[in-house]
Amino acid sequence: MAEQTIYLDGQFVTKENAKVSVFDHGFLYGDGIFEGIRIYNGNIFKCSEHLDRLYDSAKSIQLDIPLTYDEMLEAMAETIRRNEMRNGYIRLIVSRGPGNLGLDPRRCPKASVIIIVEQLAIYPEHAYINGLRAVSVSQRRNLPDALNPKIKSLNYLNNILVKIQSNLAEADEAIMMNAQGYVTEGSGDNIFIIKRGVVYTPPCYLGALEGITRQAIIELCEKLGYKLKEEPFTMHDIYIADEVFFTGTAAEVIAAREIDGRIIGEGHAGPITLKLLEEFRNVVDKDGYKVWES
Ligand code: PMP
Numbered sequence: 001m002a003e004q005t006i007y008l009d010g011q012f013v014t015k016e017n018a019k020v021s022v023f024d025h026g027f028l029y030g031d032g033i034f035e036g037i038r039i040y041n042g043n044i045f046k047c048s049e050h051l052d053r054l055y056d057s058a059k060s061i062q063l064d065i066p067l068t069y070d071e072m073l074e075a076m077a078e079t080i081r082r083n084e085m086r087n088g089y090i091r092l093i094v095s096r097g098p099g100n101l102g103l104d105p106r107r108c109p110k111a112s113v114i115i116i117v118e119q120l121a122i123y124p125e126h127a128y129i130n131g132l133r134a135v136s137v138s139q140r141r142n143l144p145d146a147l148n149p150k151i152k153s154l155n156y157l158n159n160i161l162v163k164i165q166s167n168l169a170e171a172d173e174a175i176m177m178n179a180q181g182y183v184t185e186g187s188g189d190n191i192f193i194i195k196r197g198v199v200y201t202p203p204c205y206l207g208a209l210e211g212i213t214r215q216a217i218i219e220l221c222e223k224l225g226y227k228l229k230e231e232p233f234t235m236h237d238i239y240i241a242d243e244v245f246f247t248g249t250a251a252e253v254i255a256a257r258e259i260d261g262r263i264i265g266e267g268h269a270g271p272i273t274l275k276l277l278e279e280f281r282n283v284v285d286k287d288g289y290k291v292w293e294s
Contacts, residue, residue, distance in 0.1 A: 005079065007076075010075075025099050029155075031154065032095035036090070037050045042293065046212045067113055087120075122252075130257060133171045134246075136260055189213075189248035192247065198227045239262040245276075
């Protein structure tokens with residue numbers, strides 16, 4: 001990869017010069033939105049789905065993105081080209097922009113757009129076979145009527161508090177429930193369970209991000225002929241599941257081997273999880289937007 005170049009409000013700058021104002025409301029209040037996207041072999045995986053989610057999140061919080069959809073796509077592609085990136089991670093950030101110390105967004109005349117591309121620090125390959133240790137946490141998922149988890153907002157304190165709890169338990173991942181005790185998602189991933197050949201994932205209205213990897217896995221289940229149900233479940237259903245796995249842009253499809261001290265299935269990634277991971281990895285460099293021809 002070339003020296004890291006960052007897109008900052010229409011300019012391409014070095015890492016040292018990639019600085020924003022201390023009055024930016026993204027910094028002061030977590031007021032803004034973001035996307036995490038992957039490029040595989042020159043292909044931005046599910047590019048339009050990520051851009052759609054970015055613009056939907058912006059609309060929901062009444063944030064005007066100062067770039068059109070096509071301009072955003074071109075800014076992202078140009079950042080990738082300048083960084084000579086074929087495989088890696090793309091972070092799109094739109095903050096409310098600089099304002100004053102008051103929280104009123106009307107005092108922020110222009111949103112800021114930042115695009116960072118980086119190599120990805122991912123789980124080692126053996127983790128995909130062995131699976132993760134996860135714990136459920138007492139911290140509840142943001143209520144959809146307070147801060148809807150469908151908005152991919154810069155305010156990740158809910159997720160960070162959950163991560164702190166799972167760190168204290170020396171676990172790899174956390175499982176968050178909503179206020180009614182239904183499972184919602186991991187700290188930064190969606191969750192699936194498998195029981196007697198049926199794949200289950202919680203509906204996002206319970207309090208989860210509408211993950212793009214989640215949707216890709218739902219579609220793969222259909223393609224492979226696995227029965228898929230979006231329905232609420234509890235920690236009990238997780239403990240007695242044959243397989244449990246998490247999905248996300250960074251993590252892809254990764255099993256849990258142990259949850260709250262219960263061994264899941266055989267204590268390593270199960271056959272359906274591994275099949276879905278294999279099929280997922282077969283499509284990631286095909287389905288999306290090609291920046292580089294391979
Ligand atoms: N839930 C949360 C809270 C997330 O932050 C993410 C993204 N890291 C996901 C789920 C997975 O979403 P996606 O598959 O679109 O990356």
